[in-house]
Amino acid sequence: MNGFSKPIKKLNPLKPFDKENQGIRNNHIIPFFGEYTPNDLTPELIEKYMESKWGRDDSGNLQAMATAWKRHRGVLRQLVQSVDPSYDVHKRLLADIKFVSLHRDMLPPLTREQIDRAWEHAQKTRVHKGRGHNFKRAFWIMVWTGIEAKDIADLRPKHFKMIKGQEWLIKERHKTMLTQSNPLIKIPVLPQFREILGEVPIPLNKDMPYFPNLDCDACNQAIGEYFKKAGLKGYGAKYLRRHLAEMALDLGQSETWIQQALGHCSDSEQTKKYMRVRRDTMVGVFEKIANQG
Numbered sequence: 287m288n289g290f291s292k293p294i295k296k297l298n299p300l301k302p303f304d305k306e307n308q309g310i311r312n313n314h315i316i317p318f319f320g321e322y323t324p325n326d327l328t329p330e331l332i333e334k335y336m337e338s339k340w341g342r343d344d345s346g347n348l349q350a351m352a353t354a355w356k357r358h359r360g361v362l363r364q365l366v367q368s369v370d371p372s373y374d375v376h377k378r379l380l381a382d383i384k385f386v387s388l389h390r391d392m393l394p395p396l397t398r399e400q401i402d403r404a405w406e407h408a409q410k411t412r413v414h415k416g417r418g419h420n421f422k423r424a425f426w427i428m429v430w431t432g433i434e435a436k437d438i439a440d441l442r443p444k445h446f447k448m449i450k451g452q453e454w455l456i457k458e459r460h461k462t463m464l465t466q467s468n469p470l471i472k473i474p475v476l477p478q479f480r481e482i483l484g485e486v487p488i489p490l491n492k493d494m495p496y497f498p499n500l501d502c503d504a505c506n507q508a509i510g511e512y513f514k515k516a517g518l519k520g521y522g523a524k525y526l527r528r529h530l531a532e533m534a535l536d537l538g539q540s541e542t543w544i545q546q547a548l549g550h551c552s553d554s555e556q557t558k559k560y561m562r563v564r565r566d567t568m569v570g571v572f573e574k575i576a577n578q579g
Contacts, residue, residue, distance in 0.1 A: 289324070289368075289369030289370070290323060290324045290325045290369055290370070291323050291325060292323060292324075292369070293320060293321055293322065293323055294315070294316070294319045294320055294321075294322055294323065294324065294362075294365055294366075295316045295319075295320035295321065297324075297365045297366070297368050297369065298365075298368060299364040299365060299367075299368050300364070300367070300368050300371070301364075303361070303364070305501065305502060305503055306357070306502070306503060307357070307360070307361050307364075309503050310357055310358055310361045311361050311365070314339070314358060314361075315358065315361050315362055315365070318335050318338060319331075319335070319362065324366045324369055324370075324373070327366070327378075327379055328379070329379055329380070329382055329383055332359075332379050332380065332383060333348060333383060335358075336348055336349075336350050336355065336383075336385060339354075339355075339358075340355075340388060343386055347384075347385070347386045348383070348384065348385040348386070349385055349386040349387070349388050350385045350386075350387065350388060351387075351388045352387040352388070355385075359375070359380065362375070363375040393520050393521060393525065395525075395528065395529065395532045396521060396525050396526070396528070396529045396532075400513075400516070400518055400521070401429060401526070401529070403516040403517075403518070404425075404509075404512040404513045404515075404516045404518060404521070405425065405426075405512070406516065407512050407515040407516045408421075408422050408425060408509075408512040409422075410515075411508075411511070411512065411515075418508070420486075420497050420499075420500055420505070421504070421505045421508040421509065423482050423485065423486070423497075424438050424497075424500065424505050424509070424523075425509055425512065425526070426478070426482055427479060427482055428509075428523060428526035428527060429526055429529065429530070430476050430478045430479045430482075431455070431473055431476075431479055431530070432473075432526075432527045432529075432530035432531065432547060432548055433455075433459075433471060433473075433527070433549070434460070434502075434523065434527060435500070435502035435505045435506050435523060436460040436502050437457070437459060437460055437471065437549075438497060438500065438502075438505075439495060439497055439500040439502055440457070440460065440495055441455075441457070441483075441495060441496045441497065442457075442489065442492065442493055442494060442495050442496065443488060443489055443492040443493075443494075443496075444492040444493055445457040446475065452474055452475075453474070453475040453480065454472060454473065454474055454475060455471060455472070455473050455474075455475055455479075456470065456471070456472045457470070457471050458470055458471070459471050459549035469549045469550060470546075470549065471549040472546065473547055483496060505523070506522060506523045509522050509523045509526070510522035510523070513525075527548065530547065530548075531544045531547070531548060534547060
């Protein structure tokens with residue numbers, strides 16, 4: 287059978303998807319495109335898919351979350367190119383599609399009181415042995431380090447170094463959709479972080495991960511549920527990462543400092559999204575200015 291006549295649900299990429307892209311395939315691409323074949327794909331069908339996900343604005347313009355759409359079309363491209371690697375998805379299907387880029391409204395920075403409220407609900411959440419406990423460990427690792435679930439899943443004994451009496455975590459950050467490089471994470475290991483790692487068995491092989499079966503998507507979803515149950519819908523793992531950056535900003539640290547702590551590239555534009563001024567700290571600074579005036 288000609289591969290272009292096969293239903294898309296029966297196609298597999300030439301290189302296996304990671305968990306994130308496999309989730310996009312199973313939960314989004316296949317439910318919509320599964321019964322179609324590559325021969326059926328048209329720009330009009332692509333537009334219908336985008337409209338089903340993100341709708342249209344008040345003027346009737348197609349709209350989409352740009353970063354999410356980049357991931358979705360990348361998954362579709364890999365499935366189609368499993369039949370013909372030379373198939374130019376952009377030229378044939380995407381070049382003439384215009385859409386308005388959506389941006390999620392940023393919620394106010396997290397406070398420690400809100401983090402503690404989410405943790406109270408996390409403690410009440412029933413978990414499967416091992417899996418759920420590691421989600422809760424990941425919650426606090428994010429608080430104390432600002433690293434993401436994908437990097438927590440990759441933590442290995444070889445990443446921890448003693449330098450002049452201080453333990454450091456030094457590892458390459460996972461590749462993101464925004465960069466093909468691997469910026470370096472280099473942060474000191476707080477006692478709270480070391481205590482969490484002490485709860486899990488130390489791998490005998492220093493190249494093996496501490497959390498070998500951590501499902502990153504499920505972990506992020508679980509953390510989002512902790513906040514949702516605490517009446518803080520919309521908050522989640524990303525906001526724990528931003529919390530560290532915003533606290534560092536409050537303590538007077540520079541953008542360069544925050545870039546290194548978060549493992550951002552030196553030219554990253556993302557860092558500014560993590561550097562938001564807290565209203566209460568601004569009041570405090572102005573009061574200090576007034577007192578010295």
